[in-house]
Amino acid sequence: MEVENAIDANLIPKKKLANGSEIPVIGLGTFGSDHISPEQVSEAVKYAVHVGFRHIDCAAVYCNEDRIGPILKELITDKVITREELWITSKVWNDKHGEGEVIESCKQSLKDLQLDYLDLYLVHWPFPNYHAPGCDVNSRNPDSRPYIHEEFMIAWRQMEKLVEMGLVKNIGTSNVTIPKLELILRDAKIKPTINEMEIHPHFQQPELFNYCKKNNIQPIGYSPVGSPARPERDKTCDDTVDIEDPVIVKIAQRLNVHPAVVCIKWAVQRGQIPIPFSSNPKNILSNLQAVISKPLTKEEMLAIEGIDKNCRLIKGQVFLWEGAKGWEDLWDIDGTITQ
Numbered sequence: 001m002e003v004e005n006a007i008d009a010n011l012i013p014k015k016k017l018a019n020g021s022e023i024p025v026i027g028l029g030t031f032g033s034d035h036i037s038p039e040q041v042s043e044a045v046k047y048a049v050h051v052g053f054r055h056i057d058c059a060a061v062y063c064n065e066d067r068i069g070p071i072l073k074e075l076i077t078d079k080v081i082t083r084e085e086l087w088i089t090s091k092v093w094n095d096k097h098g099e100g101e102v103i104e105s106c107k108q109s110l111k112d113l114q115l116d117y118l119d120l121y122l123v124h125w126p127f128p129n130y131h132a133p134g135c136d137v138n139s140r141n142p143d144s145r146p147y148i149h150e151e152f153m154i155a156w157r158q159m160e161k162l163v164e165m166g167l168v169k170n171i172g173t174s175n176v177t178i179p180k181l182e183l184i185l186r187d188a189k190i191k192p193t194i195n196e197m198e199i200h201p202h203f204q205q206p207e208l209f210n211y212c213k214k215n216n217i218q219p220i221g222y223s224p225v226g227s228p229a230r231p232e233r234d235k236t237c238d239d240t241v242d243i244e245d246p247v248i249v250k251i252a253q254r255l256n257v258h259p260a261v262v263c264i265k266w267a268v269q270r271g272q273i274p275i276p277f278s279s280n281p282k283n284i285l286s287n288l289q290a291v292i293s294k295p296l297t298k299e300e301m302l303a304i305e306g307i308d309k310n311c312r313l314i315k316g317q318v319f320l321w322e323g324a325k326g327w328e329d330l331w332d333i334d335g336t337i338t339q
Contacts, residue, residue, distance in 0.1 A: 007052035017193040018216040026291050027055030029277035038064035044279045046071045057275040059091035065112035073114045091124040102158035121168040126176050129319040137317050144321040149183045160190045177332045196220040201242045204308040224267050224274035225260040247307050264290040266304050
């Protein structure tokens with residue numbers, strides 16, 4: 001594949017994790033919305049690697065790892081990239097938290113991705129609640145229940161085992177809040193090096209972000225530009241659009257870039273690792289260029305800090321359990337937790 005304006009991957013900075021591993025400061029997400037096919041996602045991965053991306057964020061539930069795997073194998077076989085230069089993440093889905101299931105799920109992801117190991121494996125959500133693909137916002141699984149720490153630790157012990165088996169180099173959490181992290185850090189033998197969570201200018205999560213940094217947990221931010229193509233079930237009338245915010249637009253006009261690039265630059269400068277997804281080659285390249293181009297000014301960083309609306313986009317309503325008052329219960333808004 002011939003690409004123009006490819007970026008030297010050595011120019012992309014890396015973050016050193018608590019265990020010494022180094023992760024690129026930007027990754028390519030692979031969650032495609034309803035109108036993007038698995039084949040389009042895999043082609044995006046191929047182009048992204050050719051243009052300079054080295055960090056690819058995958059998950060079993062995205063239902064495209066078996067399409068991404070052949071692309072990764074092709075890139076390695078053709079000596080476009082070595083396995084060691086790549087950072088590949090995957091995640092165990094909510095219906096595979098039981099005894100033995102986490103390890104089998106990881107092995108399946110490795111098979112689909114055609115890899116011998118993962119650089120990072122995450123527990124996608126901290127409870128075993130799941131739903132049918134494409135369900136509406138009011139759908140409920142009758143077996144859903146609140147976070148139960150003892151059940152989560154059954155999954156986490158298997159995550160630790162994966163490290164011992166050499167199948168995974170780093171383990172971490174996703175969509176986990178401070179009350180849950182406190183319990184996990186208390187009881188984990190191998191502590192999470194990553195917490196992947198929603199972060200963008202209109203939802204900055206400063207308390208959780210600072211807690212992670214204080215406890216040597218690197219935040220990865222999904223939906224870094226506000227996820228305008230998120231599933232319909234997660235759209236509600238009070239949602240706002242980050243890339244249309246006047247502060248973001250003004251900065252983008254000064255830099256002569258798309259507003260999404262400003263969101264990526266802000267994320268990297270702030271200290272989280274953004275994982276934007278696009279199937280558009282121009283956008284993929286622009287997102288990567290954002291990392292190495294001239295930084296935002298201190299005044300611009302402060303201005304973006306001031307537009308936080310505490311607007312959560314991915315509310316997870318479909319994971320609610322019987323008796324929950326609303327999606328806020330899912331995120332420990334009231335400070336309580338079921339153990």
